[in-house]
Amino acid sequence: MIELIRKLWCKPKVKPIMNREAVFEQLKIDEGVVYEIYLDHLNYPTFGVGHLIKESDGEYGASVGTKISPERVSEAFDHDLNVAIYECAVLYGDGFHCWPDEVQQILVNMMFNLGRPRLSKFKNMYLHLQNEDWVNAAVEGRDSKWYRQVTNRAERLMTRLENV
Numbered sequence: 001m002i003e004l005i006r007k008l009w010c011k012p013k014v015k016p017i018m019n020r021e022a023v024f025e026q027l028k029i030d031e032g033v034v035y036e037i038y039l040d041h042l043n044y045p046t047f048g049v050g051h052l053i054k055e056s057d058g059e060y061g062a063s064v065g066t067k068i069s070p071e072r073v074s075e076a077f078d079h080d081l082n083v084a085i086y087e088c089a090v091l092y093g094d095g096f097h098c099w100p101d102e103v104q105q106i107l108v109n110m111m112f113n114l115g116r117p118r119l120s121k122f123k124n125m126y127l128h129l130q131n132e133d134w135v136n137a138a139v140e141g142r143d144s145k146w147y148r149q150v151t152n153r154a155e156r157l158m159t160r161l162e163n164v
Contacts, residue, residue, distance in 0.1 A: 018085070018104040024049070024077060026109055030153050035073060037066045048073035050112065051080055084111040091116055092129065102164050103134065106157050113153070114146060134164040 031050040037059060040046040045053040047068045053059050057076075059066065088107050089096045096104065107129075110119055122144065128137035138158040141147060147154040 018101050018108070020078075020081060023081060023105050023108055026105065027077075027112055030109065031112065033073065035068050035070065037062055037064050037068065039064060047076070049077045049080070051076040080112070081108070084108045087111050087116045091120055092126070095130070099129070099132070100164055102160060103129070106161050109153075109157060110141075110146075113150065118146070134161050138162040 027049050033049050034047055037045050037047050037053065040050070040052070045059075045062075045064065047053065047059065051073075053062075059068065059072075085104075085108055088104070088111050091111075092107070096107070099107075107119075122140065124143075125137050125140035128134075128140060138161040141154065141158045141161065144154075147158070
């Protein structure tokens, strides 16, 4: 499916499909990974890589401390990653799938952290992304409340963006 999207909308360069395993490894560092149910900073039951438990989840109603298998954590992450990729495609348009793997990984990481409503406020960054001006997009990413709140993570991501 991704390849079809790329053939229809991308410039005639070959672009790699985003490395999902690399995103998983990055987010395990940035978000942490917990193999039991815990309460997040807003007191919502959560597990894995920041997976908020919803009524549709089998874990709904289970008590804090309930163990979660690595397979289930991976399954929940895979679903959440698909949502984050979809949200990036909605926010950035079909061109998102045409950008380099590294750029896609960075934006998916930011989407996990911020969500679409907050990431959509990075309007100047978006303008530079559209022009594939990664250096100035990183400058704009640094000029944000997000950067001041999660400086280590944000600096690592913006440095990676500059180096694309």
